[in-house]
Amino acid sequence: DVVMTQTPPSLSVAIGQSVSISCKSSQSLVYSDGKTYLHWLLQSSGRSPKRLIYQVSNLDSGVPDRFSGTGSQKDFTLKISRVEAKDLGVYYCAQTTHFPLTFGSGTKLEIK
């Protein structure tokens, strides 16, 4: 199975600051079609997860451009610029290149 290692497990940040979350996979996430199926999701407290970014760097509709995703092969980063209070929650990376599909263990973002 592809192991997704997410760091840090938690972050505390002041409003307006920027943060980065790392996600490393145990195998390359490049599929045979040349695309990389690494996604980022946010689960706000008591809510269902919501996808923010797909295929490394593509923002889902309605997601502010304060969010950005970078990376390749096995090493990926989610960056949140100018953090707002509504950004708090648990962020997960997920890979859908290989079966079984797997998720990172999550990064809890708290606001100072």
Added chain:
Amino acid sequence: EVQLVETGGGLVRPGSSLKLSCATSGFTFSNTWMNWVRQAPGKGLEWVALIKDKYSNYEANYAESVKGRFTISRDDSKSRVYLQMNTLRDQDTATYYCTRTIDFDYWGQGVMVTVSS
């Protein structure tokens, strides 16, 4: 608007069965792959099963932890996806989410399944 609504959860005894249903609307269900993902209380996300569309012969894939006990199915005429769960264990206690496409682009609100004696 894409909507996914799960039903069928509840409290059951270990060893029993339960069938979850996910009603969908707002998109062309018949050519969409669908997943079930679960989340144990206070824990992270765990993919459970995926079912492909008719063009992929409704192929299904399962997590090892549920293989042989759970069956994912779909009814394209009703735009629904199901999860038949047999021989339930305490460790299957979780909120079960229906999600759209292999890339998890939309999620339902989830349904709680509690397995306890």
